[in-house]
Amino acid sequence: MEYVLLVTWSLVLALLTAIGAPLSTAVFARLPRRGAAFSLPVALAVLATVVFLLGQVTFGLHTIVLGILVLWGLSALAYSAGYVPEWKTVASAYGVFLGGFLLFAFYVAHTAAITPQGGEQFLHYGLTNALVDAGSLPPEDFWFAGEPLRYYYGTQLQVATLSMLTGTELRYGYYLGLATFYAVLFVSAYGLVGAVVEERGRPFHLGGLFGAVFVALAGTSVTFLRQLFGRLPAETARQYGEPVFRGLIEERGMSLSEALASQGGTGDWLWFYERYAIEGGLHEFPFYSFIKADLHGHTLSTGYIVLAAAVAFSYYLTPSEERYRRLGLLYGGLGLVAGVFGFMNTWALPTAVGLAWLAVAAADAHPATLLPSAVADSLVLPERGLWNRLSAEAWRVVLAAALAVPVGIVGVAIASPFLVFGQVPTNEGIGFLPPRTPLDTFLVLYGGILALFAGYLGSRSRQRSGVSAVHLGAGVALVVGVLVGFLASFAVASLLVAFLLVAWWLVRTERAGFTAVLLVAGLGLLLALEVVHARVYPFDRVRWNTTLKVAVQGWTLAGLAAGGASALLVSGGVERLRAVRQAVDADDISTEAAVSRGVPAALAVALVVALVATSLPFAALAIHKNADILTPSDGSLDGLAVHDQFKEAEMEGLYWLDDRGQPTIAESPTRRTYSWSSSASVFTGAATVVGWDHQEGYRGEAAFDRRATAIDALYTGPMANATAILDRYGVEYIYVGPTERENYENINDFDELPGVDEAFSNGAVTIYEVNATALP
Template sequence: MSEVALVARWLLFYAGLTLAGLPVARLAFPSAPDDGAGFALPVATGVVTMTAFYIGQFSFGPWTALASVVVLAALGGLAHVAGERRGRGGYAWRRAAGAFGVFAAGFLFVLSFRAMNPVMSGWGGEKFLHTGLLNAMLRTDALPPEDMWYAGEAVRYYYGLPTFNAVAALLTDTSVEYVHNLTIAGYFGTLVVAAYSLTGWLTHDRGYSRRLGGALGVFFVALAGNTVTVVRFALNQLPRDLAVEYGRAAFNVNRADYPQVLFEQGSLGTWGWWDTRYVVEGTLQEFPLYSFVKADMHGHTVTTGFLVLSAALAYAYVQTPEDRRGRRLALLFGGLGAVAGYFGVTNTWSMPSAVGMAWLACVYADPHPATLLPGSLGTSVRALAPDPNESALARVVAEAWRTVLAAVVAVGVGVTGYALASPFLLASVPPNDGVGLFPPRTTAVGVLLLYGALLALFVAYLVTRYAAIEDASARGVALAAGGLVAAVAVTTQLGDLGGIAVLLPVVAAAWIAMRTRASTGFETTLVVAGVGLLLSMELVHAKVHPFELARWNTTLKVAIQGWVFAGLAAGPIAAVLLRDVYDAAGGLSLDSIRESAGPALSVSVVSVVLAFVLVASSMFAPLVVATDVVEPHDAGVEPTLDGYAEHRADHPEQVAAMSWFKEAVGETQSVLWMERETGHPTFVEKPGLSRGWQNPVSTLTGLPTVAGWFHETGYRGDAPYEQRVSDVSVLYETTDDRSRAAQLAKYDVQYVWVGPLERENYDVADLGADPGIEPVYENDAVTIYRVTHDDLAGVTDGANAYRP
């Protein structure tokens, strides 16, 4: 089958998921202008993933894949019946088709990148890790799968994502070398369609164009880049000495190749996207398009569409009347709780975001959080706070009580999510040292280089909205809080608290606007969520591997979440400001615009801000398209989605040996049109102590080796991993057949792989001379030996005794 037909088949697969998820999405989002169609795909993906995850704890394979879609269909049928009982009319099929068209556009956009660079490379990322996980999933009989890089132990990494990817591979009958590229494009399309739906919905509810709001939402969430790109190009326009003097902050403080990189990254001919996340020293701060171009199957990348789903559920809660208590509880615990559970098995770093959205929804919504409690109990709990109309102090106390109760509700949502993800969280989470306070912080310049465009947009919006507040007391509180944070900013922006000084005023101003309804809507809640997550990285960090880099993993996993929520806010905000400017340019007076919550700043200032924001945010996308799609095409690169094609060309003998090995050690399991190779005997190859073409056999087959990539130190600890590495050296190099037999027995090794890497790194002994070890496959580059443990038992005694 041609690759065009393969892409068409996957589009049909995603269309089927969308149709199956539509009744559930429609029930959850009844007031969405597109009938909930934009959220149908993340809903369906979540249901399939979690169903296969739970069934897979007992049995995983083709029948699991079929069962997951049967459960989705059944759930959709129940949701359809529930909708009929509530008197819902027919489906808005035109809008549903339009939503799927938006998904398809995002899907094909990322496929264009992958087709020009499809290889599952071991360099410059962790595609080898994710390829190995998918291969291990497709061979396993139950979850969690055996770790392909640490034989005899279950994986200690998120296996929720490869669960869905394996199900998709089985249902579409797609060979593994294509699955990574197709699923990464599917996750991007899910982000695009969900962002379009939510931002269009928010803009529509404000009385503005849904299509404009949706398009701007997609731009800011999925296509925009950070501000540093435009700054680097601007620096390159300065005299060379001046650029070198003032440009270092844009390239990490201690970057060794500065100033060479300054001129490379400021020129069209030498610009590269890889350096865009390297701005603040000791951090990796990505945005969605960067992550999807990099195309590792990391949870922080591919679960971004589910962050949008969590925000949509929060907005649906906000729109639900107080007397619909059951629906509000369902949205919180059945909706956001389920999303938190999904995050638990796919990207635990995002669980707090789902919980946080539940908290912010309860704070923002008109119904008091106490009304979630039954009857008189809710009334009594609410009465514990004073009437906010009594005095300013009473208002502050009442607000604090609402916030505390909302936090209690959010904790319940978190407990629900933890329970749903408990099979993973209780057994497979890598070791860590908990949470640390006050890590190395970011300067004000660093924050502005990364997020300056978004922050400028938010500040312009908040200033214009505050100018329209009619409630004098609310305006006074807002101005007082603004003055306080401005004073903090002035006194700290030159020190290492500069990042906090920049971010805190925006969060505070957005929070007050959120609570006072300062001519704003739910977008201010999203500002609090997005900028608040960026602020959180200045205050706390997860103490995880690599421990010597305090914020390395925290910024990598959290910054992109902050960007998604901030982008969701930026879409409707930009739509509102653009319309304000348009109306003003049409001859309306500024006074009349202020009365309708228009710009308090001059139209020219707002116009300049909008122009800067749009230009600064839009530079990354065309540059990366030019360098990663257009240039390879002009150079004659033939597009393909085959992730193994380069491996077959560069390492033909090794790949041929792997193909024989993969089929020789297992059996083919078939159900209807689906089939896979099962079986996972332990073998040994050289441990991958660095990136690149390391551990290719375990990676590209999913078969478990004794020791794999150095990543395992983060999952198992340094000492256990290094012991395995040492044992592998003994196994290859010893001339004592008793010592080798003991190592083979220790890990129950069934096969020994000897290829170019093993011969380059070890003085490989004559394995075939040992009793119980015989060659079963050989070509010019590779010899594979089979171990017969019964024969080994007769050659060991004493301290090196064979232990079956």
């Protein structure tokens, strides 16, 4: 275990936390504990934005230092304006961050290996490698030489930034960066849910604990149900288990018996299969995404999703008279986070706009009060009478949506070097009404968390006695609407709409607070998956990428709501049980009254315990199967160590090539994704003429095939054509390794070509250097 690296990295992050604390205090001044938990996330978001923008001109360690100076200047302004952090609370929050950081670091120390199997670690390591040595942004595409990158690269940029700032080799920085952003998610969830719960008069730490558990550790109900069915009698499991294992049957080609045998027990259980629950979709949650160990934007941006929700909460708590502060939070705070999403995880940019919409609509301050008073007064509708109240509420939601749109515009403007002036991947826009999720499968995924939300909303709706005719009529209409949706094959959408309407009613009647706003945000994203989808590669799999990139955001926000609901239910339930016991001891109530008061409270606590128990099996099994964190001294954060051991000769050639800087190289194109291929570009950051077939999704099949065919011809075609190919793409080195020898039966003897000389050879790898001026 590289303890010196852990200490160095932790100290640098502690420094960034201290620098960012005054700025975080300014943003979250109205939150309990003044947003101490967001000191590091705020610092990282600002640093990433400044480095991204300055990097368009020049990128290097000097750019990062300038970014830190800008961050320090903003915090100094906040400090001078009176936003002095509670340093003890900041230190405590950093301790929570450090706990999450070390937890994940010790975990990955037993699994660290940058491999291509089943994921995109090769893509992300190669991209980060290319960024480290890039003179400006965007870097040259290391899998499509001569062209700028066509992929959102903010995640890899931040990992490269932290590696360069700490002087850490990327082979270690890859996993340290992964652990950093896991801990950012951990501490952000802790801080936000703790603040939401304390604002409702309940213990901060209880809310923080539940928030961290549900967001950073818990998962869908899939693992629990599969383990349950694996322990039922075989005939019963086969009769009723099809919805539970449907994803494995339809996506992995297993029979029900094979799925039961594999994922229904702990022996052959594989964590990788747990995201396959529905046909044509990938439903991940944060802990799954992190242990998959890709530097995916949808994974590492989850902490910023929580940060965006925290800014929305800060807006929600800000009174109407502080108009300029609300404008700053909306367009400055959420606008900045939207900008980070723009170049880090573009799929999350609409989520920032959605959170702005919900915050503006839910806050006590009317949306119109964001506008000058001369305009605002004319936009506030009267609320006397049922019809006027409904009209006013509908108008409030519409106006909030309009005022949230500029958040997206600010985000696009910040990320414009990529989104507007850069090159985004090939896509065909937005599609509507994709294949719908079967209700039974949806409940396999989210039944547990929906049960918690039903209990929480039910408890909030009972806070006021009496049922009016309006409430009764609304309830009947809701039930009828859900039944019609079920009959029209929109079962999941109808169920989610019912939850959203009830939650929003409780928000606007001041009974559910911001927990219900988070619930609406999380379930709203899951509802969106039933309504719209992005028409992106692979085009034949309609919802594949959309579910992968959006479901994890839905779980993150729903997990925040689950944490808040759990803390409120448990603390309220325990308080009521204690009061009942005291009343019984004092003979103040009868046994029947004690039971009627105590049973609901006990059921609320039992519901939370049950959900925690059914949400944690994935984390428990994954840690048990993948790592023994009790012996951290045996682990390592070196992502290349396993290759040094088992591919020693090839790695020797790759290290030699890595010392040549960032030349343009030729290596075999990859038509078998998720295999050991394109290793020369991945491990050196050098730009290859064409790499993995991911480029089909970024640039189109024709562009990939054109280059792939040319490289095939270079290795095996007539030598007379080789000069033209080398010249066309500016190739400086030709790489011949095990992959090339496997893919091509008879490789050209390149040193017979004038201008091409053998520069390195060790039996496993031969590398030829090309002198362009000496080519025939």
